[in-house]
Amino acid sequence: xxxxxxxxxxxxxxxxxxxxxxxxxxxxxxxxxxxxxxxxxxxxxxxxxxxxxxxxxxxxxxxxxxxxxxxxxxxxxxxxxxxxxxxxxxxxxxxxxxxxxxxxxxxxxxxxxxxxxxxxxxxxxxxxxxxxxxxxxxxxxxxxxxxxxxxxxxxxxxxxxxxxxxxxxxxxxxxxxxxxxxxxxxxxxxxxxxxxxxxxxxxxxxxxxxxxxxxxxxxxxxxx
Amino acid sequence: xxxxxxxxxxxxxxxxxxxxxxxxxxxxxxxxxxxxxxxxxxxxxxxxxxxxxxxxxxxxxxxxxxxxxxxxxxxxxxxxxxxxxxxxxxxxxxxxxxxxxxxxxxxxxxxxxxxxxxxxxxxxxxxxxxxxxxxxxxxxxxxxxxxxxxxxxxxxxxxxxxxxxxxxxxxxxxxxxxxxxxxxxxxxxxxxxxxxxxxxxxxxxxxxxxxxxxxxxxxxxxxxxxxxxxxxxxxxxxxxxxxxxxxxxxxxxxxxxxxxxxxxxxxxxxxxxxxxxxxxxxxxxxxxxxxxxxxxxxxxxxxxxxxxxxxxxxxxxxxxxxxxxxxxxxxx
Amino acid sequence: xxxxxxxxxxxxxxxxxxxxxxxxxxxxxxxxxxxxxxxxxxxxxxxxxxxxxxxxxxxxxxxxxxxxxxxxxxxxxxxxxxxxxxxxxxxxxxxxxxxxxxxxxxxxxxxxxxxxxxxxxxxxxxxxxxxxxxxxxxxxxxxxxxxxxxxxxxxxxxxxxxxxxxxxxxxxxxxxxxxxxxxxxxxxxxxxxxxxxxxxxxxxxxxxxxxxxxxxxxxxxxxxxxxxxxxxxxxxxxxxxxxxxxxxxxxxxxxxxxxxxxxxxxxxxxxxxxxxxxxxxxxxxxxxxxxxxxxxxxxxxxxxxxxxxxxxxxxxxxxxxxxxxxxxxxxxxxxxxxxxxxxxxxxxxxxxxxxxxxxxxxxxxxxxxxxxxxxxxxxxx
Numbered sequence: 055x056x057x058x059x060x061x062x063x064x065x066x067x068x069x070x071x072x073x074x075x076x077x078x079x080x081x082x083x084x085x086x087x088x089x090x091x092x093x094x095x096x097x098x099x100x101x102x103x104x105x106x107x108x109x110x111x112x113x114x115x116x117x118x119x120x121x122x123x124x125x126x127x128x129x130x131x132x133x134x135x136x137x138x139x140x141x142x143x144x145x146x147x148x149x150x151x152x153x154x155x156x157x158x159x160x161x162x163x164x165x166x167x168x169x170x171x172x173x174x175x176x177x178x179x180x181x182x183x184x185x186x187x188x189x190x191x192x193x194x195x196x197x198x199x200x201x202x203x204x205x206x207x208x209x210x211x212x213x214x215x216x217x218x219x220x221x222x223x224x225x226x227x228x229x230x231x232x233x234x235x236x237x238x239x240x241x242x243x244x245x246x247x248x249x250x251x252x253x254x255x256x257x258x259x260x261x262x263x264x265x266x267x268x269x270x271x272x273x274x275x276x277x278x
Numbered sequence: 279x280x281x282x283x284x285x286x287x288x289x290x291x292x293x294x295x296x297x298x299x300x301x302x303x304x305x306x307x308x309x310x311x312x313x314x315x316x317x318x319x320x321x322x323x324x325x326x327x328x329x330x331x332x333x334x335x336x337x338x339x340x341x342x343x344x345x346x347x348x349x350x351x352x353x354x355x356x357x358x359x360x361x362x363x364x365x366x367x368x369x370x371x372x373x374x375x376x377x378x379x380x381x382x383x384x385x386x387x388x389x390x391x392x393x394x395x396x397x398x399x400x401x402x403x404x405x406x407x408x409x410x411x412x413x414x415x416x417x418x419x420x421x422x423x424x425x426x427x428x429x430x431x432x433x434x435x436x437x438x439x440x441x442x443x444x445x446x447x448x449x450x451x452x453x454x455x456x457x458x459x460x461x462x463x464x465x466x467x468x469x470x471x472x473x474x475x476x477x478x479x480x481x482x483x484x485x486x487x488x489x490x491x492x493x494x495x496x497x498x499x500x501x502x503x504x505x506x507x508x509x510x511x512x513x514x515x516x517x518x519x520x521x522x523x524x525x526x527x528x529x530x531x532x533x534x535x536x537x538x539x540x541x542x543x544x545x546x547x548x549x550x551x552x553x554x555x556x557x558x559x560x561x562x563x564x565x566x567x568x569x570x571x572x573x574x575x576x577x578x579x580x581x582x583x584x585x586x587x588x589x590x591x592x593x594x595x596x597x598x599x600x601x602x603x604x605x606x607x608x609x610x
Numbered sequence: 611x612x613x614x615x616x617x618x619x620x621x622x623x624x625x626x627x628x629x630x631x632x633x634x635x636x637x638x639x640x641x642x643x644x645x646x647x648x649x650x651x652x653x654x655x656x657x658x659x660x661x662x663x664x665x666x667x668x669x670x671x672x673x674x675x676x677x678x679x680x681x682x683x684x685x686x687x688x689x690x691x692x693x694x695x696x697x698x699x700x701x702x703x704x705x706x707x708x709x710x711x712x713x714x715x716x717x718x719x720x721x722x723x724x725x726x727x728x729x730x731x732x733x734x735x736x737x738x739x740x741x742x743x744x745x746x747x748x749x750x751x752x753x754x755x756x757x758x759x760x761x762x763x764x765x766x767x768x769x770x771x772x773x774x775x776x777x778x779x780x781x782x783x784x785x786x787x788x789x790x791x792x793x794x795x796x797x798x799x800x801x802x803x804x805x806x807x808x809x810x811x812x813x814x815x816x817x818x819x820x821x822x823x824x825x826x827x828x829x830x831x832x833x834x835x836x837x838x839x840x841x842x843x844x845x846x847x848x849x850x851x852x853x854x855x856x857x858x859x860x861x862x863x864x865x866x867x868x869x870x871x872x873x874x875x876x877x878x879x880x881x882x883x884x885x886x887x888x889x890x891x892x893x894x895x896x897x898x899x900x901x902x903x904x905x906x907x908x909x910x911x912x913x914x915x916x917x918x919x920x921x922x923x924x925x926x927x928x929x930x931x932x933x934x935x936x937x938x939x940x941x942x943x944x945x946x947x948x949x950x951x952x953x954x955x956x957x958x959x960x961x962x963x964x965x966x967x968x969x970x971x972x973x974x975x976x977x978x979x980x981x982x983x984x985x986x987x988x989x990x991x
Binding site (some may be wrong): 101104109110129130132133134136137142144146148149150151153154157161162165166167168169170173210211213 | 611612613614615616617618619620621623624627629881884885886889890891893894895896897898925985986987
């Protein structure tokens with residue numbers, strides 16, 4: 055599904071605060087599997103996730119998605135590809151404040167220009183699947199942590215992605231909510247979606263549904 | 279210089295556009311030197327990001343230039359009271375040697391900007407910026423035009439003095455008068471009308487050919503530019519007579535007045551739109567077709583050509599209607 | 611609806627919501643912006659209205675006026691001069707006109723004394739009667755039926771019964787006017803019976819005005835000939851110039867506002883930066899964010915333009931531009947107080963739109979682009 059070939063990522067290139075976050079990683083994310091990136095904080099998990107999820111471009115090396123080199127696509131097409139392929143769940147949920155849960159879910163589809171009514175009913179359906187239809191009208195800041203995360207999950211699903219990308223999804227969740235999240239991941243897997251997560255939470259990478267666990271240290275792949 | 283609000287507004291807009299054009303062409307030179315899509319270096323990312331700004335700036339310049347073209351003509355018409363002998367825009371334009379060149383330059387900027395935006399659109403449809411070099415070379419050609427138009431307009435406004443004795447449309451557009459305006463009028467009504475309608479026929483035929491064989495779109499583009507000139511000449515030498523119902527009133531501007539039901543807008547809007555769509559069809563047809571636009575380019579050419587043909591047909595229909603509805607009979 | 615249309619509708623939707631989320635900030639910007647448009651609009655509408663007013667006043671003036679000149683100064687014309695003009699082709703009527711200025715020490719104001727033309731039967735006066743302009747009536751607290759006393763420099767007293775007041779509708783030029791009968795005028799000013807201030811000529815065909823003036827000039831070589839069109843041009847130039855000068859001064863304020871707009875647009879709050887990062891992270895590209903932000907700017911811009919234009923209209927036509935009067939009007943101590951005839955045309959409105967919308971959009975473009983090109987992975991960091 056996604057192949058990385060000797061990928062590096064350098065931030066602030068050529069300046070005094072230059073940081074090499076990823077130093078030559080090659081890996082493959084297989085379709086319909088759950089892949090977990092683990093490692094201590096600062097090991098480059100999140101950066102690697104942004105490279106795999108086409109949110110950032112590698113400084114060198116190549117990223118291929120279904121065989122197509124995406125590292126040199128124009129931004130417009132990269133964004134298009136990202137919309138069609140990936141659904142992102144961020145660590146802090148990253149909902150937009152002052153905007154209703156429903157509209158938050160709809161946002162990723164705005165650039166596609168679907169009719170508003172169709173978009174809204176699709177978003178409502180997704181919220182209902184996650185048991186949140188009664189919270190649809192609330193603005194983001196009035197949701198509890200668990201609800202906010204489920205709204206973020208619904209938002210990740212609005213464009214029908216093949217790959218779900220989640221950054222530390224259980225960092226702020228208690229055991230019951232973590233369990234609930236794992237159930238949702240299991241459902242994705244059974245639906246044939248590819249799931250990619252970073253986590254330093256053993257409940258995630260020791261979970262039986264994690265097919266592949268990749269360990270990172272200092273921006274390189276380390277032996278597990 | 280006459281401190282007149284519309285003059286200040288026009289000057290402001292043209293200077294802003296010129297500044298934007300200068301900035302964009304400096305960027306264009308940098309881009310043409312350093313563009314390397316395969317590089318992931320930060321400088322390339324920055325370059326790519328800035329192309330978004332250039333597109334947005336050019337879209338704004340184009341909108342402002344179109345609006346300012348209309349304002350320029352209306353202002354010229356309104357200011358006619360300030361010049362001895364002027365009764366409409368012609369008199370005001372004629373009050374300085376820079377008047378007519380300024381108008382022509384503004385027209386050129388409008389068409390050049392629309393051409394650039396069309397190429398920009400085509401480029402954005404390909405996955406590897408297929409036309410980026412063409413686009414920025416074209417920008418280097420358009421930018422001096424924008425600066426020139428701003429300069430001519432400024433020179434014109436600075437040169438305008440109230441009390442200048444000028445002449446009006448009846449004198450300027452008189453057959454046999456030397457110069458461009460005389461030539462345009464001197465066509466003779468019959469020749470002008472024959473040219474207009476056979477020209478339209480040929481153009482539509484070229485359009486049909488371009489739809490069938492996309493390679494011949496270049497011919498259509500050239501044809502639409504030529505037809506624009508013919509159409510303006512025909513409006514001045516023949517169509518205007520029918521609209522004014524007066525055998526000697528040749529004027530391309532009075533048509534835009536309320537007295538004549540703003541009929542000029544019905545004529546000029548489709549004519550300008552048709553040319554603005556036809557030119558890029560020709561230009562894009564002329565290029566070597568990039569593989570990444572394989573399916574997109576023929577569809578785009580088709581849309582541009584069809585749109586342009588439709589506009590020209592509407593223009594033809596209005597021109598014919600003006601002749602038919604007029605009480606003036608030139609040919610028994 | 612085609613997708614691009616729906617896309618823009620959704621983007622506008624988001625832009626509106628986003629504007630409403632930051633009410634105080636955007637409200638403040640909108641208020642300043644509206645004020646700027648209001649002042650600009652007031653200057654322009656007022657200038658245009660006053661020019662129209664002057665044109666309306668002049669429409670009653672004779673097409674050609676001939677003034678005798680001696681040593682380069684304006685001198686009296688005589689009955690003999692009028693006879694010398696005799697009958698000229700194209701000129702339908704010739705009349706000697708009597709008018710002059712009178713400095714009234716009591717009210718410290720200059721009045722224009724004038725004898726109404728003979729053809730103007732509506733304003734015909736018998737000796738001892740007068741018709742006064744709105745400004746004179748206001749200053750001297752006159753009402754029809756009351757008396758106006760004028761004292762000449764030589765101490766001659768003139769007692770006039772106010773027959774009526776000139777309507778304030780065309781008060782711009784007539785505000786300081788005092789109409790008196792010919793005998794009163796001559797005795798008050800000490801004029802010989804066969805002299806006139808100047809000579810007015812009526813020409814029926816507007817195309818022949820300059821020709822008629824030329825022909826008349828041959829018969830009266832020492833005279834200066836002024837056509838009505840010349841006067842109109844002078845007014846036009848004078849008012850446009852004043853208005854333009856005011857606008858140019860005001861451009862400073864506009865510039866300050868543009869800098870404010872630039873600053874506001876570039877000084878994004880951390881919250882806004884976060885939002886843009888999220889939007890890019892979830893699949894918007896730079897173009898989408900630019901379009902949304904430009905809609906935001908466009909909505910502010912158009913709202914400010916409409917509100918400012920409506921307020922300016924009210925100010926100029928309902929409140930007689932009370933804030934601007936002293937600057938643009940005022941060629942005499944008697945400021946006319948009159949409602950301007952409401953009228954707005956497309957040229958004025960589009961000029962105002964140019965002034966108010968273009969600089970703002972230009973000012974926010976670069977900051978908007980800079981904000982929109984945030985890295986999409988910012989949402990992850």
